[in-house]
Amino acid sequence: MFLRLVLRNALRHKLRTALTVLGLVVAILAFGLLATVVDAWYAGAEGASATRLITRNAISLVFPLPTTYREKLRGVDGVTDITTSNWFGGVYITEKNFFPQFAVDGESYFRVYPEFVIRDAEYKSFMRNRKGAIVGRKLADTYGWKVGDVVPLRGTIYAGNWAFEVEAIYDGRDAKTDTSQFFFHWAYLNETVKRQMPRRADTVGVYIVNIADPGRAAELSMGIDEQFRNSLAETLTETEKAFQLGFVSMTEAIVVAIRVVSYLVIFIIMAVMANTMAMSARERLSEYATLKALGFLPRRIGSLVFGESLMIAAIGGSLGVALTFPVAAKFGQAMGSLFPVFNVSPETVLLQAACATTIAVVAAIVPAIKASRVRIAEGLRAVG
Secondary structure (H helix, E strand, O other): OHHHHHHHHHOOOHHHHHHHHHHHHHHHHHHHHHHHHHHHHOHHHHOOOOOEEEEEEOOOOOOOEEOOHHHHHHOOOOEEEEEEEEEOOOEOOOOOOOOOEEEEOHHHHHHHOOOEEOOHHHHHHHHHOOOEEEEEHHHHHHHOOOOOOEEEEEOOOOOOEEEEEEEEEEEEOOOOOOOOOEEEEHHHHHHHHHHHOHHHOOEEOEEEEEEOOHHHHHHHHHHHHHHOOOOOOOEEEEEHHHHHHHHHHOOHHHHHHHHHHHHHHHHHHHHHHHHHHHHHHHHOHHHHHHHHHOOOOHHHHHHHHHHHHHHHHHHHHHHHHHHHHHHHHHHHHHHHHHOOOOOOOHHHHHHHHHHHHHHHHHHHHHHHHHHHOOOHHHHHHOOO
16 A cells, blocks of 8 residues: 555656656766766776886886886896887877877787787787787777778877788777777887987887786885986886876866766756655645544655655666666767776666665655644645
8 A cells, every 4th residue: 555655646746757757867877977987087097907017217108218128127026027018199090080009019018918808810910910900899890990901090209101900809808908909019110210210219118017916016116116216217117007097187177077067967856856755745735634634653654755755766766777878888989999998887876876865865854754744734724
């Protein structure tokens, strides 16, 4: 009987209830989408490995490091593997087609990054072709590339027109792996730079250092930097996560603004929901007074108001959560490589459910108290 009363109350004004549910759907969907954008912002840091350190020039990433540092890094106790990476920054057709491009040591890079899954045959083809490239699955899908295609890039940092042959397409080990990157041989870049700009040859952007014990990350970082102190190119070594968070911190104000807007949306729909429940309770004061006269306890009458609010929020919240997944998939596809990892996390779904529940409870508090405290005589005289 209780559920039947709650359902009848919720459906008494079908249009008002439908509009309230629609508002909840939009609010919960918007909250989930904005939360997913924030998660995508931090995806690189969250997917970082605890066993990888990044060694770069202490002045800035703009300044490279000499290749002679490699053997010195290899000799540091606790270091198990080393590879290099160099930002290329080319343009594919137009500046709008932005995606990360790195010149890497093909032999060691994919050993240090086991989360990039490549077919053996394709990897061997890449190693045989000095102009070969390995591209991520998402990047290949975005531009329609397939193995054997030639990708032209117009150099910005490294002038000239470059052409690379797609020899392999890598997949991610899990959903958090970035599959929107473009890799090619550092050796090919270096031999070209030697001919055109000899002074810039034999340098790399960063060293990626694999360590055996994550607990020694701070100790090893200080040890590496101490080794190159007072050299022509001093280093700054940090964990991969800290390195990624350094980029995120540059746009921290945008992330804060997105968070504020997401909770503002919830606050607005909470006010709308509270108004709906207040109107509903005011219209039924005579009914609540009648129930009291029949012997219903105040808490039972208040629970009817809470039940109606929770039912409306449950319907709107469930629809909002369900729609978040296809909308996020379409949004992530439209953003291309801007958000390499764009997945709705379980934490986001839990936050959506918590917001829907909070809206229902807060919106029903005042109407429920008013309904439970109504006096029989005054309630029977009340007109909704």
